[in-house]
Amino acid sequence: MVRRSPFREIVSNTAFEYYRTWLRECEAFHACVQRNNTPRLPTRVINVGSLNTNSVPKLHLSKKGEKGRYAALSYCWGRQQDFTTTVKTLHERIQGFGVDVLPKTISDAIIVAQRLDIQYLWVDSLCIIQDSAPDKIREISKMGDTYRKATVTIAAASARGVTEGFLFDRLPDDPSLPFYLSHSTSGTISFSTVANSDGRNDPLSTRGWAFQEFVLSPRVILFDKFQATWHCSENLCKEVVPSYLRYNVGPRLTYSYVKRNGQTASDADSWRSIIRDYASSDLTFFEDRLTAISGVVKDLAKVWRDDYLAGFWRNSLVHLLSWKRKTDKYINFQHLRSKGRIGSPSWSWKTAPFGIYLNPVDEPVIELIDCHVTLLSPFAPFGEVIEGVLTLRGKIFPIPDGTEVKGNGNNWVQYNLDYDSVKLDNSMRLLLLGDGSNGPLALIIRELENGRFERIGLYEQRYGISDNSTLENGSDQIIIME
Numbered sequence: 378m379v380r381r382s383p384f385r386e387i388v389s390n391t392a393f394e395y396y397r398t399w400l401r402e403c404e405a406f407h408a409c410v411q412r413n414n415t416p417r418l419p420t421r422v423i424n425v426g427s428l429n430t431n432s433v434p435k436l437h438l439s440k441k442g443e444k445g446r447y448a449a450l451s452y453c454w455g456r457q458q459d460f461t462t463t464v465k466t467l468h469e470r471i472q473g474f475g476v477d478v479l480p481k482t483i484s485d486a487i488i489v490a491q492r493l494d495i496q497y498l499w500v501d502s503l504c505i506i507q508d509s510a511p512d513k514i515r516e517i518s519k520m521g522d523t524y525r526k527a528t529v530t531i532a533a534a535s536a537r538g539v540t541e542g543f544l545f546d547r548l549p550d551d552p553s554l555p556f557y558l559s560h561s562t563s564g565t566i567s568f569s570t571v572a573n574s575d576g577r578n579d580p581l582s583t584r585g586w587a588f589q590e591f592v593l594s595p596r597v598i599l600f601d602k603f604q605a606t607w608h609c610s611e612n613l614c615k616e617v618v619p620s621y622l623r624y625n626v627g628p629r630l631t632y633s634y635v636k637r638n639g640q641t642a643s644d645a646d647s648w649r650s651i652i653r654d655y656a657s658s659d660l661t662f663f664e665d666r667l668t669a670i671s672g673v674v675k676d677l678a679k680v681w682r683d684d685y686l687a688g689f690w691r692n693s694l695v696h697l698l699s700w701k702r703k704t705d706k707y708i709n710f711q712h713l714r715s716k717g718r719i720g721s722p723s724w725s726w727k728t729a730p731f732g733i734y735l736n737p738v739d740e741p742v743i744e745l746i747d748c749h750v751t752l753l754s755p756f757a758p759f760g761e762v763i764e765g766v767l768t769l770r771g772k773i774f775p776i777p778d779g780t781e782v783k784g785n786g787n788n789w790v791q792y793n794l795d796y797d798s799v800k801l802d803n804s805m806r807l808l809l810l811g812d813g814s815n816g817p818l819a820l821i822i823r824e825l826e827n828g829r830f831e832r833i834g835l836y837e838q839r840y841g842i843s844d845n846s847t848l849e850n851g852s853d854q855i856i857i858m859e
């Protein structure tokens with residue numbers, strides 16, 4: 378019997394030999410990024426110096442067109458950071474700074490870059506001038522590219538804030554018992570739960586911006602609370618310490634994935650899984666809800682050649698209007714006072730301050746006539762919208778008397794209202810969307826004073842309901858929703 382270390386060693390020389398090997402293999406043999414193509418450096422990067430010489434890290438201003446391998450850091454700020462680059466400190470940062478003055482998460486990332494032999498590191502707080510509005514606007518608009526082109530992204534998933542750090546061996550929380558072979562020989566036997574975690578409960582995975590940072594990065598080393606894992610398109614998830622942890626990883630949306638599968642994959646399916654995951658993550662500023670995913674959208678727009686409409690795509694919009702509120706995860710956006718819709722349009726998940734479920738409409742009976750969205754800024758075509766007018770042709774039905782289930786067993790109807798403040802009443806209508814996997818789906822809508830409609834929730838009906846007259850008859854109408 379071999380005694381295994383109780384620690385999951387993720388910072389040992391052996392562990393780093395794995396990271397270096399995986400990176401080398403990916404760079405040499407995988408199609409995860411275009412090969413032999415050293416990326417162009419972001420506007421500013423940290424030159425991490427070297428472990429062997431005593432050179433200190435310093436801020437490097439990239440020359441026009443300068444190329445180099447760089448790592449990017451994905452992390453939680455936590456509270457406001459003290460050590461940043463500002464107009465006043467820019468010159469100081471270029472002179473260099475000791476690793477010891479940095480918050481732990483950033484100094485850990487510098488150590489990872491050094492040990493991976495990557496010369497440069499991009500960290501938002503040091504590479505964007507924090508008190509310059511024009512610099513922030515310019516650099517934030519390039520953030521999608523920064524992660525997309527990075528040699529590797531270091532994800533500090535377990536750290537709640539920048540001061541916490543992530544570079545230490547993990548102690549498994551598995552229970553263990555003494556184990557006796559004879560009077561002279563003893564050992565320890567450990568018990569592991571199989572479905573322990575998929576890492577999604579880590580602080581970083583609840584942060585809205587991190588979703589796009591992960592999805593766009595061609596390669597990620599993710600330091601979660603249990604251990605460290607490697608992610609690229611050809612190695613979806615490799616553990617540095619073999620374990621029984623179950624990692625729930627879907628296909629990555631890297632450049633190569635989109636290029637290989639984007640045109641053939643079902644657009645509705647791909648987009649459904651993206652917004653379902655993304656909409657459950659939190660944002661400090663709710664108005665960033667479309668902006669924080671706009672880098673992903675920009676990539677998809679190139680491949681799908683489709684119009685992007687307030688969090689939907691024209692080709693799949695009628696399939697995906699059937700979102701509903703995730704009631705068990707009303708924890709998102711706790712800092713918001715409003716539990717009602719924020720902004721417009723009502724038919725988009727982007728105005729709903731909670732996570733969503735999405736059971737798509739497989740066979741739509743509704744027709745999209747027109748959809749027009751008004752952008753907040755013409756310079757951000759995939760960013761925030763202030764209004765969206767949707768014109769549909771479909772059948773409208775009255776709300777039937779009594780909203781309780783009729784029938785028995787597996788037969789049911791459900792009225793999922795978007796907001797607690799709104800109660801179902803007879804002024805509302807059902808707009809039939811079509812059949813989902815369980816049965817008919819319809820929007821619960823209400824007429825506004827201007828004759829248009831707003832969304833109130835989602836109606837679901839299970840096949841086989843004994844009284845199935847609710848969604849029969851009715852004639853086609855043109856409905857305008859806002």
Ligand SMILES: [Zn+2]
Nearest residue numbers: 403407409609
């Ligand atoms: Zn790869």
